[in-house]
Amino acid sequence: MLYRTxxxxxxxxxxxQALFPVKQDAILLGVILVFAWVVFPLxxxxxxxxxxxxxxxxxxxxxxxxxILTGYAGQLSLGTAAFMGVGAxxxxxxxxxxxxxxxxxxxxxxxxxxxxxxxxxxxPSLRIKGFxxxxxxxAAQFFLVWLFEKWAWLYNYNAxxxxxxxxxxxxxxxxxxxxxxxLVQYYVVLAIVSVMTMLCINLTRGTLGRTWKATRDVDIAxxxxxxxxxxxxxxxxxxxxxxxxxxGALFVFMWRGAAEPxxxxxxxxxxILFIAIIGxxxxxxxxxxxxxxxVGLPVVLGTLPAALGVPIASSMVEHINVMMVxxxxxxxxxxxxxxxxxxxxxxxEKLIIWPFPH
Amino acid sequence: xLDDTKPASAGQTVxxxxxxxxxxxTLRFGGVVAINDISFDIRQGEVRxxxxxxxxxxxxxLNIISGFYTPSEGQxxxxxxxxxxxxxxxxxxxxxxxxxxxxxxxxxxxxxxxxMTGRLTHMNAxxxxxxxxxxxxxxxxxxxxxxxxxxxxxxxxxxxxxxxxGRLSYGLKKRVELARALAAEPSILLLDEPMAGMNVEEKExxxxxxxxxxxxxxxxxxxxxxxxxxxxxxxxxVVVMDYGKKIGDGTPDEVRNNQDVIDAYxxxxx
Numbered sequence: 338m339l340y341r342t343x344x345x346x347x348x349x350x351x352x353x354q355a356l357f358p359v360k361q362d363a364i365l366l367g368v369i370l371v372f373a374w375v376v377f378p379l380x381x382x383x384x385x386x387x388x389x390x391x392x393x394x395x396x397x398x399x400x401x402x403x404x405i406l407t408g409y410a411g412q413l414s415l416g417t418a419a420f421m422g423v424g425a426x427x428x429x430x431x432x433x434x435x436x437x438x439x440x441x442x443x444x445x446x447x448x449x450x451x452x453x454x455x456x457x458x459x460x461p462s463l464r465i466k467g468f469x470x471x472x473x474x475x476a477a478q479f480f481l482v483w484l485f486e487k488w489a490w491l492y493n494y495n496a497x498x499x500x501x502x503x504x505x506x507x508x509x510x511x512x513x514x515x516x517x518x519x520l521v522q523y524y525v526v527l528a529i530v531s532v533m534t535m536l537c538i539n540l541t542r543g544t545l546g547r548t549w550k551a552t553r554d555v556d557i558a559x560x561x562x563x564x565x566x567x568x569x570x571x572x573x574x575x576x577x578x579x580x581x582x583x584x585g586a587l588f589v590f591m592w593r594g595a596a597e598p599x600x601x602x603x604x605x606x607x608x609i610l611f612i613a614i615i616g617x618x619x620x621x622x623x624x625x626x627x628x629x630x631x632v633g634l635p636v637v638l639g640t641l642p643a644a645l646g647v648p649i650a651s652s653m654v655e656h657i658n659v660m661m662v663x664x665x666x667x668x669x670x671x672x673x674x675x676x677x678x679x680x681x682x683x684x685x686e687k688l689i690i691w692p693f694p695h
Numbered sequence: 696x697l698d699d700t701k702p703a704s705a706g707q708t709v710x711x712x713x714x715x716x717x718x719x720x721t722l723r724f725g726g727v728v729a730i731n732d733i734s735f736d737i738r739q740g741e742v743r744x745x746x747x748x749x750x751x752x753x754x755x756x757l758n759i760i761s762g763f764y765t766p767s768e769g770q771x772x773x774x775x776x777x778x779x780x781x782x783x784x785x786x787x788x789x790x791x792x793x794x795x796x797x798x799x800x801x802x803x804x805x806x807x808x809x810x811m812t813g814r815l816t817h818m819n820a821x822x823x824x825x826x827x828x829x830x831x832x833x834x835x836x837x838x839x840x841x842x843x844x845x846x847x848x849x850x851x852x853x854x855x856x857x858x859x860x861g862r863l864s865y866g867l868k869k870r871v872e873l874a875r876a877l878a879a880e881p882s883i884l885l886l887d888e889p890m891a892g893m894n895v896e897e898k899e900x901x902x903x904x905x906x907x908x909x910x911x912x913x914x915x916x917x918x919x920x921x922x923x924x925x926x927x928x929x930x931x932x933v934v935v936m937d938y939g940k941k942i943g944d945g946t947p948d949e950v951r952n953n954q955d956v957i958d959a960y961x962x963x964x965x
Contacts, residue, residue: 350840539828543836544818551801551812558799561761562875563787563816572822619803 342689356538373527378520386519387592388636394530395587397628400612401537401621402580407610408618409541410573411553412462416474417609419481420578421585422601423451426491428586429500433493440505440512441525444590448582454481455578462570466556478606485598499597502590513590522591529587533580538621540576549573550619611662615669617676626677630665634658710739713772714883714915715760720769722755722939729755731939732769737883742909743917744926747936748959753919754796756936757885760917761793762786774882788816790882794872794889796919800860806871807856810846813878814839843878849911850874850904866897870904877908884908886918890925898922902929927951935959 345360347353357363377390403417428447431438458477462470485491492500504514511517512525540546551559552569560566589596608631616627635658642649649657673679713736722730730752737743745753758764760771762783771778773789781789792813801809818839820832847856850870855863860871869889876884889905890898902925908914920926926933927947935943935950937959943950950956 350837350844354836354840536826539832540822540826543825543828543832544815544820545822545825547804547808547812548815550804550808551815554801554803555799557763558795558801559812560783561763561787561793562812562879563784564812565782565784576822 370531373531378523381523383519386523389633391519391523391526391592393625393628393632394526395584395592396609396612396632397624398530398533398587399581399584399609400616400624400627401534402577402582402584403609404613404616404618404620404624405537405541405549405580406573406577408613408620408623409546409553410549410570410577411466411556412459412570412573413467413471414474414577415471415603415606415610416458416477416481417581418601418603418605419478420451420455420581421588421605422481422485422596422598423454423578424448424582424585425589425596425601426485426500427451427582428590429502430491432503432505436503440507440590441529444529444583444586447586448579451582451585452575452579455574455581456571459571459574459578462574463567475603478603482598482602485601497597499595500589501595502593505590513594515594526587526591529583533583534621537580541621545572545576553619611666615665615676617678620676620678622681623676623678626681630677631662634661710741712739713737714739714774716772717756717760718770718772720756720759720766720771722752722759722764723767729939730759730766730936733936733939733941734769735934735941735944737915737917738932740909740913740915741931742905742929743915744930744933745917745919745936746921746923746926746933747942750938751936752939753936754887757793757887757917757919760883761791761885787879790879791885792876792879792881792883793885794869794876794887796887796891798865798868798872800868800872800875802861803859805857805859806852806863806874807843807847809860809871810843810874810878811839813846813875814843816879842880846874846878849907850877866893866900869893869897869901873901873904873908877912877914880912881914883915883917886916886920888919888921890920890922898925905929 342359345358347358352358357366377385381390399417399421402420403414406412406414424447427450428443431443431446432440435443454477458474461473465473486498489498492498495501502514504511504516506512510521512521541549548559548564548569549572551562551564552566552573556566559569585601589600593600612627612631613624614627615623615630616625617623635654638658638661639651639654642654669676716734716736718734720730720733721728733752733756745756747753755764759766762781762785765780778786778789801812804812818835820830820835824830824832847853850873852867852870852874855867855871860868863871873886873889876886886905890901893901905916905918906929909916918926918930920929930947932945933943933947933950934941935953935956937955942955942959943953945953
């Protein structure tokens with residue numbers, strides 16, 4: 338009833354190509370943004386910031402990076418966590434070598450390093466695809482984690498082998514490190530993630546997005562209609578790794594506060610791949626939905642039994658969580674291979690023509 | 696069958712200038728000679744058909760023209776100059792567009808996006824402009840959308856422009872593929888069996904579109920087709936291939952009466 342496109346006529350191609358051709362979508366996004374920027378920060382507790390809001394945004398950003406590569410350009414990657422690590426270590430080196438540097442600038446620049454590394458490890462994609470490429474990116478995963486461990490310069494030769502986020506100040510406010518306030522960190526993350534999302538939406542709906550999707554769908558035909566596959570694949574690796582690198586820097590600097598090399602090991606790569614798959618490959622919205630599910634599920638499972646007065650041991654909660662995530666992945670692969678985003682798309686289609694079935 | 700659909704003015708656009716000249720093309724795959732020393736030309740504005748029995752090397756010929764294969768021997772003169780060895784995407788940028796025998800549309804995209812990919816060779820906004828959706832990228836998007844819409848109107852697929860390609864019927868997919876190739880505004884359009892697997896009505900539609908493209912845009916067309924009725928009616932000149940060799944070349948009437956061609960198609964007593 339509320340969701341109707343009737344009466345919304347477009348009289349120019351410009352209007353048809355607008356970000357939200359349907360008015361209700363724009364209103365819905367406005368409401369979500371008000372919640373994200375005003376309501377949540379006012380209402381959220383320290384616990385909510387640290388276990389839900391900040392990680393959901395960061396995971397969504399990382400999944401978005403992976404989605405550009407795997408969902409849009411069709412290049413399967415299992416090295417996401419390693420590229421996040423590159424971003425995190427690059428950011429750490431920058432802020433310790435140049436303490437005067439603005440932390441947000443450092444975070445945004447750290448993506449440049451991971452983009453470079455991503456392109457280098459993307460070169461095999463020019464010759465191999467599918468599972469074989471996944472194995473090549475797996476090599477990146479092992480190699481980079483090994484490098485984080487062995488190259489002492491990366492963690493400033495400290496005894497623990499881990500990186501510790503120092504207190505970073507911006508305009509007199511701590512934005513990272515032990516003294517930083519969760520609220521401030523949330524706003525920094527939210528701002529960066531919002532802007533990145535906007536840029537991703539634009540990239541994926543324009544020329545570059547079509548180039549990537551063409552490469553994904555039929556690479557031979559894409560080349561014969563004038564797409565330089567090398568350029569298409571490597572820009573996908575570049576953009577993807579940049580976003581993943583920034584997500585990695587945020588991951589350590591705005592959330593974890595410290596990181597050991599094995600933080601960036603395969604389980605994190607898979608976690609992000611799960612978010613992208615459950616959310617929906619080839620969708621921007623899906624990354625958020627997937628992240629909400631994967632990050633939110635353990636929190637809900639952890640707090641709900643206690644709230645309901647059901648006595649369940651915390652180790653049991655952990656087991657249930659793992660089982661449910663596994664079941665969900667299988668469920669989505671069978672029922673809806675295009676993930677939560679596709680479900681939303683179907684709901685939209687149904688709503689527009691409701692109450693008629695066709 | 697299709698004579699009445701061919702406008703009286705057809706043929707006026709045909710010139711004697713060769714747009715593309717294939718000289719002594721040979722293509723080998725290891726010991727297999729797929730194409731053996733074939734020469735022919737494609738003139739500006741004509742509809743040139745390549746026919747021949749299965750395995751004659753027609754598709755290989757088209758793949759050579761579109762740059763997917765590099766000939767083992769021989770050279771291609773394009774727009775009067777020898778064409779150097781190029782990657783397929785570079786060939787596409789010189790104004791060669793094609794459709795495929797087995798439809799090769801981008802199934803994950805809508806019809807509109809598919810046809811827009813045909814314009815990629817004409818779009819060159821930088822990545823930052825695209826990410827910000829400002830200035831050049833935005834203007835380019837709108838300007839190219841207008842051209843694409845003209846093609847969509849021309850091929851009468853307005854009603855499906857926002858439909859994902861995966862949902863379309865075979866005949867419509869073929870038409871969308873033609874739209875994608877046309878959107879590139881090619882100098883030469885290569886059609887690999889545009890009417891394979893179609894019923895009579897769809898064939899008539901497709902024939903009409905091919906003639907209209909040739910007539911209204913003056914696009915030079917090279918096509919491979921098995922339906923002899925269609926070939927004879929549509930094309931200005933025909934090349935006949937058999938076992939990688941050229942056995943006939945000329946107007947449909949000349950080819951029809953060529954003894955070698957008749958032998959190749961009907962078989963001959965030894």
